[in-house]
Amino acid sequence: MADSFQSRASLQVDGRSYQIYRLDCLSGRGVDLARLPFSLKILLENLLRCEDGVTVTADDVLKLANWDPKAEPTDEIAFRPARVLMQDFTGVPAIVDLAAMRDAMARLGGDPKRINPLQPAELVIDHSVQVDEAGSALALLKNTELEYQRNQERYAFLRWGQKGFDNFRVVPPETGIVHQVNLEYLARVVFTREEDGTPVAYPDTLVGTDSHTTMINGLGVLGWGVGGIEAEAAMLGQPVSMLVPQVIGFKLSGRLPEGATATDLVLTVTQMLRRRGVVGKFVEFFGDGLDHLPLADRATIANMAPEYGATCGIFPIDAETLRYLELSGRPADQIALVEAYAREQGMYRATGAPEPSFTDVMDLDLSTVEPSLAGPKRPQDRVTLGEVKAGFAHVLSQLIKGSDKAQAAELARQTGGKATTDPKAEDRLETEGGGGVAPGAEDPHAPAAESHPLTNGRGSITHGSVVIAAITSCTNTSNPSVMIGAGLLAKKAVGRGLKAKPWVKASLAPGSKVVTDYLDDSGLSASLDALGFNTVGYGCTTCIGNSGPLSKEITQAIHEDDLVTVSVLSGNRNFEGRINSEVKANYLASPPLVVAYALAGTIDIDLTREPLGTGEDGTPVYLKDIWPTQKDVQETILKSVRSEMYRRKYAEVFQGDERWRSLPTPEGDLYEWDDASTYVKNPPYFLGMGIEPEPVQEIEGARVLALLGDSITTDHISPAGSIKVQSPAGQYLRERGVEPADFNSYGSRRGNHEVMVRGTFANVRLRNQMAPGTEGGFTRMLPEGDVTTIFEASEEYARRGVPLIILAGKEYGSGSSRDWAAKGPKLLGVRAVIAESFERIHRSNLVGMGILPLQFGAGDDPKSLGLTGEEAFAIEGLKAVLDSGFASGRQVEVIATSDDGATTRFPATVRIDTPQEIKYYEHGGILSYVLRQLLKGARG
Structure with missing residues (x-):
C-alpha cells in the first residue's frame, strides 16, 4: 500500500505497540480535522490506510479531508469495510452464490479456492424461527x-460453508438477533489485524446483509445494510463504491420525560428525518443530550x-461507549485500546469540544418526546398515544376498501387463473403505499364495527381488535429500559388482576439470551408469562412476518366479517402484508x-383516558395506574443487568448445542448440489458466462410487467412470509412432493431460486395497475x-424473446435490503426499472444484478406522460452514456409506442451512480465482475 502522507505511526496502549494511520498527518496540508464529522473521520482513515494509487489515490484522501458540507455528492470513494455481517435469510443465498462461483471458477479453468472471504464474515442464524406456538411454557421448545x-x-449447508470457507463463522440458531449479537459481542469498535508481525489498529467498520445493520452505529461503529450481492463482493475483496455523502447533524438536548421511552424517541426521530429527507445521507447525532442517552437507546435510534431513509445514523465514541463495552463483558485490553485510539485520532466525544460542520442541523429537545405509536402501514407515520383511537377511526374505511367480501371472492377467482377486473380498483389505488394516518376527527363515513363472537365463548373480536401483540425485533428486544419496563408493567397488571384478551396472540422473542437472564433475575418473567408473553424463540419473528398462524376461530371471524384486525409490535417495520396476511393494520410501539x-x-381505545380493564376489586384500571416510573426501571436495571451475564452467554457462542453439532455436514471444496432439493439449488447466474463480458445491448421492444404506484417496498417485490398453496411457488413445491404443512417460508427458501422467482412481486398487497381489480402477483399478457400471474407472464415473454421493464412512482424499493428484490426481477427477465425515485440500497442492488435503474425527469410520472403500460418501450442512448463514463451526461431517451x-x-x-457501477452493469452484475477479476488474477 502507498502512504503518500507518511501517516503510519505507533500507538502505545498499556505497554503494547500498535501501528495506526494518523489523521493528523493531514494537518500540515491545510486540513481542519476538527470540522469533520465523526463518521467522515472514519472514512478518511479508511482511505489513508487503503491508499494504493489505483482504487484509492492521494487525491481521493485530500478531497475527503477538504469535504464541503454543502456541496452535492460527486466524489466517488472506495470504502473497504473491516468485516461483513449476515443473517441467515440473506446469508444463505450469499453462501449459495459463493458456492456457485466456485463451480463457475472451476468450469472456467481457475482455482475454486480463490472464491473465499478475504474479509472476516460472520453469520447469525436468527430469521428462521416462527411463532407457531405461543402463550405456553412449551413455546420455545x-x-x-x-x-x-x-x-x-x-x-447443514451453512455448516458446510463454515468448514469449507476460510474467514467465515456461524452463530447457531436460538442465540439471539443478529444486530443484538453484533452489539453485545461481535463488534470490536477498534479492529486489529497482524501485518508483518505487527498489530495494526483501525476503526471497526462493516457492511451487512440486513438493512438494520445500522444498529451498530449506536456503538460508534460505521456500517450499513447492503444487498447480499454487494456484501459478497466485499467479502471477496472488492471495495464498496460510494459517493462521499452529505452529513446531517442531529442535535439532542435535555432528557426524556417521565412516561416516554426510547421507542417513543425513535418514532419521533424517524418522523422528523423522513420529513427532512435524508435518503443517501449520513445522519450523525451530537449534543449534550447524549450525556443522558444510554447506549441501548442510541442503538435503538441507529437501528x-x-x-x-439514511445510510447510517451514527453516534460518536464517548464515555457511554466505554461503559457499555465493560457492561457487555468486553476484555479490559480491548476497552483500553478503544479509548486510546479514539482519543488519539480525534474520534472521542469530549465535553466542550467544538461542534463539527454539517450539511444541515436538526434539533430535538428530548423533554418534548411523547408516548407514541406508528401505523397502520409505515414506521414514519407517528401517532401520539392519545390520538391513536381517532387516527384508526379516520383510516378504517380506507382499510376496509381493500378487504371486503367482493374482493375476497375476486381474489379467489384470481388464484384459479380467472381474475377479472373490479370497478373499485381505482379507489384502492388511492391508498397504495403510504396509508399513514394524520390524526383527526373520526371519519363519519367509516362503517360501524361488526362483532364476531368466538366459538369458545370467551369474548368477541371486531374492527380494531388486536389479534397479535408481539415484543419482537432487533429494535427494542434487548434494550433493558423498555424490556424491564414491559416486565414491570406486566407485574403491576397481574397484581391488579388484569389478563390479556383471549383473542390476542402474545409473544416475546428476546434479542439475546441475556434478556432472559435479567428478566429472570428481576422476577419479571413470571408476570410476562402470566399474560401470555412467554418466550417463543431467540430470533427475529413477527417483525419479519414470522408471526405464525392465528387460531382457526380468529381466522374464521376475520374472513366471515371482513374484519380489519390489528397487530401491535415492538418492531421497526409495519408495511402492509408484512406481519400477517390476515391482519390489515399494524402499529409499532414500545414493549410496555x-x-x-x-x-x-383493541386499538379502538384512548389509553390516556379509558381504562385497560377491570381489576379483581371491581375498579377500573388505567394505563397510568400500572405504568412503571423511570426510577423503578433504573433501579431494576442496576440490580439485575450485570456484566457476568454477557460473558457467560457468549463464552461458546459459535459452538451451538448438541442438535446443531450433530447435523450431517457435506465435505469438500465444491458443494455437492442435490437436484431434488427444494431449499438449496445451484443458481443460473453464471450459466453460459464467458471470460469476457458481452457488449451492452440496447433495450428495444420491451413490455411492462408491472405498473406500480408510490412507496413500493422490497416487501412488495421480494418473496416474504408464508407460501400460499395456490401460488406459483406453492404449486412448484406441491409438484415436488412437499406438503403445505412443510412449505416453510419464502425467507427460509431463499437458497432456491426456483421458489423465489415464483414469489417475486407476489405480495398479497401488491396492486399492479396493469391488472386493475387484482391484488397480488398478477399482470396482463400483452398484446x-x-x-395471468406475473411469473407465468414472464415465462411466456421469455419464450417470445421480449425484454421486460417496471414502471413505478416515488421511493421504489424502500424497506429491507433484500437482494431477492433485485435477483427475482432479474430472473423474471426485467431489464430496466423506470421510477420517480429509488431507495438507496435497492438502486444499488438493481445495478448489482445488471438491471438498469432509470429515473423520470422532474415532474414526470406515468400518469402525467399518459402511459398505460400497454405500450412497447425502447431506450435509446444507453451505450453512449456508459461508454463515455458519464462525460456526455446521464440522459437517455425512452420511446413508448402504443398499439396504434x-x-x-x-x-x-x-x-448508475459511479464509474465502478458502470463496470458492474457492463459485466451483467457485480458477481460476474468479481469472478472475472479473480479469474484474470489467477491467470497472471
Whole structure:
C-alpha cells in the first residue's frame, strides 16, 4: 500500500505497540480535522490506510479531508469495510452464490479456492424461527423443534460453508438477533489485524446483509445494510463504491420525560428525518443530550436508519461507549485500546469540544418526546398515544376498501387463473403505499364495527381488535429500559388482576439470551408469562412476518366479517402484508405499550383516558395506574443487568448445542448440489458466462410487467412470509412432493431460486395497475390482454424473446435490503426499472444484478406522460452514456409506442451512480465482475 502522507505511526496502549494511520498527518496540508464529522473521520482513515494509487489515490484522501458540507455528492470513494455481517435469510443465498462461483471458477479453468472471504464474515442464524406456538411454557421448545425440522438442510449447508470457507463463522440458531449479537459481542469498535508481525489498529467498520445493520452505529461503529450481492463482493475483496455523502447533524438536548421511552424517541426521530429527507445521507447525532442517552437507546435510534431513509445514523465514541463495552463483558485490553485510539485520532466525544460542520442541523429537545405509536402501514407515520383511537377511526374505511367480501371472492377467482377486473380498483389505488394516518376527527363515513363472537365463548373480536401483540425485533428486544419496563408493567397488571384478551396472540422473542437472564433475575418473567408473553424463540419473528398462524376461530371471524384486525409490535417495520396476511393494520410501539394493548385487546381505545380493564376489586384500571416510573426501571436495571451475564452467554457462542453439532455436514471444496432439493439449488447466474463480458445491448421492444404506484417496498417485490398453496411457488413445491404443512417460508427458501422467482412481486398487497381489480402477483399478457400471474407472464415473454421493464412512482424499493428484490426481477427477465425515485440500497442492488435503474425527469410520472403500460418501450442512448463514463451526461431517451403507432418520448436519468457501477452493469452484475477479476488474477 502507498502512504503518500507518511501517516503510519505507533500507538502505545498499556505497554503494547500498535501501528495506526494518523489523521493528523493531514494537518500540515491545510486540513481542519476538527470540522469533520465523526463518521467522515472514519472514512478518511479508511482511505489513508487503503491508499494504493489505483482504487484509492492521494487525491481521493485530500478531497475527503477538504469535504464541503454543502456541496452535492460527486466524489466517488472506495470504502473497504473491516468485516461483513449476515443473517441467515440473506446469508444463505450469499453462501449459495459463493458456492456457485466456485463451480463457475472451476468450469472456467481457475482455482475454486480463490472464491473465499478475504474479509472476516460472520453469520447469525436468527430469521428462521416462527411463532407457531405461543402463550405456553412449551413455546420455545416446540418452535425450536419445528425450526430444526424445517431448516435442517439449510443449516447443514451453512455448516458446510463454515468448514469449507476460510474467514467465515456461524452463530447457531436460538442465540439471539443478529444486530443484538453484533452489539453485545461481535463488534470490536477498534479492529486489529497482524501485518508483518505487527498489530495494526483501525476503526471497526462493516457492511451487512440486513438493512438494520445500522444498529451498530449506536456503538460508534460505521456500517450499513447492503444487498447480499454487494456484501459478497466485499467479502471477496472488492471495495464498496460510494459517493462521499452529505452529513446531517442531529442535535439532542435535555432528557426524556417521565412516561416516554426510547421507542417513543425513535418514532419521533424517524418522523422528523423522513420529513427532512435524508435518503443517501449520513445522519450523525451530537449534543449534550447524549450525556443522558444510554447506549441501548442510541442503538435503538441507529437501528431505525432505514426507516428514516439514511445510510447510517451514527453516534460518536464517548464515555457511554466505554461503559457499555465493560457492561457487555468486553476484555479490559480491548476497552483500553478503544479509548486510546479514539482519543488519539480525534474520534472521542469530549465535553466542550467544538461542534463539527454539517450539511444541515436538526434539533430535538428530548423533554418534548411523547408516548407514541406508528401505523397502520409505515414506521414514519407517528401517532401520539392519545390520538391513536381517532387516527384508526379516520383510516378504517380506507382499510376496509381493500378487504371486503367482493374482493375476497375476486381474489379467489384470481388464484384459479380467472381474475377479472373490479370497478373499485381505482379507489384502492388511492391508498397504495403510504396509508399513514394524520390524526383527526373520526371519519363519519367509516362503517360501524361488526362483532364476531368466538366459538369458545370467551369474548368477541371486531374492527380494531388486536389479534397479535408481539415484543419482537432487533429494535427494542434487548434494550433493558423498555424490556424491564414491559416486565414491570406486566407485574403491576397481574397484581391488579388484569389478563390479556383471549383473542390476542402474545409473544416475546428476546434479542439475546441475556434478556432472559435479567428478566429472570428481576422476577419479571413470571408476570410476562402470566399474560401470555412467554418466550417463543431467540430470533427475529413477527417483525419479519414470522408471526405464525392465528387460531382457526380468529381466522374464521376475520374472513366471515371482513374484519380489519390489528397487530401491535415492538418492531421497526409495519408495511402492509408484512406481519400477517390476515391482519390489515399494524402499529409499532414500545414493549410496555405492546403489553398494554394486549390487555385492552383493541386499538379502538384512548389509553390516556379509558381504562385497560377491570381489576379483581371491581375498579377500573388505567394505563397510568400500572405504568412503571423511570426510577423503578433504573433501579431494576442496576440490580439485575450485570456484566457476568454477557460473558457467560457468549463464552461458546459459535459452538451451538448438541442438535446443531450433530447435523450431517457435506465435505469438500465444491458443494455437492442435490437436484431434488427444494431449499438449496445451484443458481443460473453464471450459466453460459464467458471470460469476457458481452457488449451492452440496447433495450428495444420491451413490455411492462408491472405498473406500480408510490412507496413500493422490497416487501412488495421480494418473496416474504408464508407460501400460499395456490401460488406459483406453492404449486412448484406441491409438484415436488412437499406438503403445505412443510412449505416453510419464502425467507427460509431463499437458497432456491426456483421458489423465489415464483414469489417475486407476489405480495398479497401488491396492486399492479396493469391488472386493475387484482391484488397480488398478477399482470396482463400483452398484446393479448389476458390476466395471468406475473411469473407465468414472464415465462411466456421469455419464450417470445421480449425484454421486460417496471414502471413505478416515488421511493421504489424502500424497506429491507433484500437482494431477492433485485435477483427475482432479474430472473423474471426485467431489464430496466423506470421510477420517480429509488431507495438507496435497492438502486444499488438493481445495478448489482445488471438491471438498469432509470429515473423520470422532474415532474414526470406515468400518469402525467399518459402511459398505460400497454405500450412497447425502447431506450435509446444507453451505450453512449456508459461508454463515455458519464462525460456526455446521464440522459437517455425512452420511446413508448402504443398499439396504434402513437409514440411518447421522454428523458430519463441513468441511475448508475459511479464509474465502478458502470463496470458492474457492463459485466451483467457485480458477481460476474468479481469472478472475472479473480479469474484474470489467477491467470497472471
